[in-house]
Each structure stands twice: as structure tokens, then as C-alpha cells.
Amino acid sequence: AAPGDRGRVVTAGSWTYGQRAGATGDNSNSQFALLALHEAARAGVPVKRQTWLQAQRYWASCANANGSWGYTIGTRGGTGSMTCAGITSIWITAEHLGAPGARTVADGTVQCCGGASSPRELERGLAWLGRNFSVTENPGAGGPVWLFYYLYGLERVGRFSARRYIGEADWYLEGARMFLSLQDRL
Numbered sequence: 001a002a003p004g005d006r007g008r009v010v011t012a013g014s015w016t017y018g019q020r021a022g023a024t025g026d027n028s029n030s031q032f033a034l035l036a037l038h039e040a041a042r043a044g045v046p047v048k049r050q051t052w053l054q055a056q057r058y059w060a061s062c063a064n065a066n067g068s069w070g071y072t073i074g075t076r077g078g079t080g081s082m083t084c085a086g087i088t089s090i091w092i093t094a095e096h097l098g099a100p101g102a103r104t105v106a107d108g109t110v111q112c113c114g115g116a117s118s119p120r121e122l123e124r125g126l127a128w129l130g131r132n133f134s135v136t137e138n139p140g141a142g143g144p145v146w147l148f149y150y151l152y153g154l155e156r157v158g159r160f161s162a163r164r165y166i167g168e169a170d171w172y173l174e175g176a177r178m179f180l181s182l183q184d185r186l
Helices: 027-042 049-061 080-096 120-131 147-161 171-181
Strands: none
Touching: 027 049, 027 080, 049 080, 080 120, 080 147, 120 147, 147 171
16 A cells, blocks of 8 residues: 555545445455456556556555455455455556566576565465465355355466465365366266
């Protein structure tokens, strides 16, 4: 967050239903707006730098101290689905604000998302997700509530961050095994 943003509600850079003046955005709509803007920018549609900056400030301001995100700014006790939304949104804004993407460094390892120049919320979010990793429930939601929405978010986190592991878990392999276990038996 920009100096002075901590502790104050930052709604610029968020999206919600409708066009109510002064309405606080919700993190589900906000992540989908950023996903759409990201793809539009990749297709050559100009997006103002201020849009990326305001969105990054918004997402940084609503990150919980433990690294999670909730459905709206000020929601304590985040969930896996909204933490995936936060990680993805921080990654997208960093990408468009000039933070370098994943790259191979001298020793052959992959350094993700700009390494030390990555927003700290991204790394804290990944740490929270690693500590709370599951493919059978939406962490923090109390069971399988919004499970497939969370798994969709988990795929975006893995894809955008270029990480095979989230915490100690091979997110793709564990997710694939879970989905295969749900298939109809012949």
C-alpha cells in the first residue's frame, strides 16, 4: 500500500455490483475485473497505469495480517478462494506496474514474480495458502463451501506464479487426483 493507506479504507481500485456512489467493492467482482483487464491489456487494449496502481493499493489495503483475504475489505478471517483472488490480483497489478515475471536465475532455479521486488502481500498470501492448503475444502470457509471456485482460484495462483508447489503440496497433482476421484465409476 502507498504511504498512509494502512488503516484506512481504500475503495478506489475495487469493483462491485451496480454503480452506487461510494460503494465498497467486493473481492470476487474485483478479481474478475482485473482478470478481464489483464487479458484486454494482453490483447493490446490500453489500460491506464492509475487503474493498476489503485487496484494494487486496494488489494494491499484489504490483506489480513496473517496473509489471507476475505470477501470484502475489513473482513477478518480469510478464505482460500478470496486469498487466491488476492494473490492473483496482486500478481496482475505487479505485472502491469513493471515488476518482472518469473525467470531463471544463475543457479538454474526459478525466481517468481520479481523476487525481492514482489509486493510483500503476494508472498504472505502464498505462505498462508501453503499453511492452509487443501483440495477437498475451501480453507477458512468451514468445509466444501465454494470448493470449485477456490480450486479455480488455486489454478490461477499456480499458473500466474509459475510455482509447482504451494507450501509442500504439488497443487496440480493433488487437484488432478481429487477430480479423478469424483469421476463416475464405469
